Amino acid sequence: xxxxxxxxxxxxxxxxxxxxxxxxxxxxxxxxxxxxxxxxxxxxxxxxxxxxxxxxxxxxxxxxxxxxxxxxxxxxxxxxxxxxxxxxxxxxxxxxxxxxxxxxxxxxxxxxxxxxxxxxxxxxxxxxxxxxxxxxxxxxxxxxxxxxxxxxxxxxxxxxxxxxxxxxxxxxxxxxxxxxxxxxxxxxxxxxxxxxxxxxxxxxxxxxxxxxxxxxxxxxxxxxxxxxxxxxxxxxxxxxxxxxxxxxxxxxxxxxxxxxxxxxxxxxxxxxxxxxxxxxxxxxxxxxxxxxxxxxxxxxxxxxxxxxxxxxxxxxxxxxxxxxxxxxxxxxxxxxxxxxxxxxxxxxxxxxxxxxxxxxxxxxxxxxxxxxxxxxxxxxxxxxxxxxxxxxxxx
Numbered sequence: 001x002x003x004x005x006x007x008x009x010x011x012x013x014x015x016x017x018x019x020x021x022x023x024x025x026x027x028x029x030x031x032x033x034x035x036x037x038x039x040x041x042x043x044x045x046x047x048x049x050x051x052x053x054x055x056x057x058x059x060x061x062x063x064x065x066x067x068x069x070x071x072x073x074x075x076x077x078x079x080x081x082x083x084x085x086x087x088x089x090x091x092x093x094x095x096x097x098x099x100x101x102x103x104x105x106x107x108x109x110x111x112x113x114x115x116x117x118x119x120x121x122x123x124x125x126x127x128x129x130x131x132x133x134x135x136x137x138x139x140x141x142x143x144x145x146x147x148x149x150x151x152x153x154x155x156x157x158x159x160x161x162x163x164x165x166x167x168x169x170x171x172x173x174x175x176x177x178x179x180x181x182x183x184x185x186x187x188x189x190x191x192x193x194x195x196x197x198x199x200x201x202x203x204x205x206x207x208x209x210x211x212x213x214x215x216x217x218x219x220x221x222x223x224x225x226x227x228x229x230x231x232x233x234x235x236x237x238x239x240x241x242x243x244x245x246x247x248x249x250x251x252x253x254x255x256x257x258x259x260x261x262x263x264x265x266x267x268x269x270x271x272x273x274x275x276x277x278x279x280x281x282x283x284x285x286x287x288x289x290x291x292x293x294x295x296x297x298x299x300x301x302x303x304x305x306x307x308x309x310x311x312x313x314x315x316x317x318x319x320x321x322x323x324x325x326x327x328x329x330x331x332x333x334x335x336x337x338x339x340x341x342x343x344x345x346x347x348x349x350x351x352x353x354x355x356x357x358x359x360x361x362x363x364x365x366x367x368x369x370x371x372x373x374x375x376x377x378x379x380x381x382x383x384x385x386x387x388x389x390x391x392x393x394x395x
Contacts, residue, residue: 033072035073036103037102038101040106041054041106041130042081042108047083049309053310054312054313056310057309061317070321072324077099083108084112085109088118092116103126104120105128105130106129107131108130108132109132110134113137114134117137120143121141126331126334127146127147128316129147129149133150135187135390142359144394145334149346150361151360153187154187156258156279156280157192158191158387160279161191161193162192165198170197172198174228174230175216177236178208181231201223201225202219202223213244218247225253228254228256230256231257232257232260232261237257237260237269238265255275256278259375260280261276262375266374273373275371278367279365280368281361283366283375283376285368285377288349291350311349318346322341325340326339351364356389364383
């Protein structure tokens with residue numbers, strides 16, 4: 001690991017008036033010798049492990065290039081976003097105005113991302129999104145200085161419909177939490193499934209983060225669909241898998257989902273997850289030399305196994321390196337920097353991907369089946385899946 005100074009942001013007063021709704025000034029400053037990189041990620045709470053994985057992946061990409069970005073040393077700044085949308089604008093403003101970061105990397109939670117997004121759009125700071133899939137960031141509110149390296153919430157489910165119909169599952173029930181991510185995942189499923197000839201016979205939902213699934217599982221049993229498709233994540237996903245299996249539904253009704261249904265929860269779900277099919281832009285078991293090498297190096301460096309979040313952090317580093325190298329480290333040359341990133345092809349552990357015109361990855365989606373507590377890739381569900389970027393007008 002290269003020597004670096006780690007500056008942790010503190011709860012000091014924020015200069016400026018982001019919380020009052022006043023516009024932030026465009027940040028103009030002379031280039032210093034060190035590149036100032038700000039992490040605004042969750043380091044405590046439910047998503048803490050995700051934040052650490054993203055930062056690890058980013059640092060790994062940079063360290064592979066000698067620990068510098070286009071020859072410039074790096075000064076890191078960190079703030080724990082606490083997955084708290086109420087603090088999103090304040091924390092992002094702190095990094096941009098007080099710490100004067102050249103690039104802001106964040107975040108996981110879509111609600112927090114909207115705070116970052118506002119600050120990025122108003123200040124002009126380069127923002128790289130390593131996870132949050134909220135549609136508006138690369139649709140109606142897309143911006144030349146905002147790039148996402150992960151997914152939009154509907155991308156995994158845009159690949160789900162065709163494999164379901166091909167397997168003879170032509171009548172399905174959809175179930176999720178009633179919140180933005182669930183609604184956006186449904187958008188992708190509805191489009192892909194109906195276009196493939198499938199029929200959604202019922203759409204079920206429950207308040208987030210409620211995990212009392214029994215009444216809805218009873219309703220599913222009475223509807224007797226060919227399959228169930230869903231969007232759940234985290235601890236709620238693990239409980240849904242266990243409850244679905246305990247209700248006896250897994251014997252007769254195939255369960256499908258966006259890949260987050262089985263991502264990071266297979267130990268908690270146990271045998272209840274066996275046989276579940278999901279679509280996702282990555283899998284631990286992806287059998288390619290690139291992925292195998294990445295996983296080996298990550299495990300050696302951090303003494304733990306990487307996941308999709310580590311890959312997304314790693315790709316964030318790769319994207320930044322491509323842009324920085326194109327302008328020889330001159331982050332003041334914003335147009336050339338953004339053009340290089342927009343035209344980049346990333347040789348990722350997930351497979352090669354390119355950036356869409358609205359700055360969202362165009363990427364393959366894999367069909368995965370849970371086997372012995374592992375997401376096994378059984379094929380490519382859809383190649384070069386792109387978010388439509390609806391309403392995006394780059395300034």
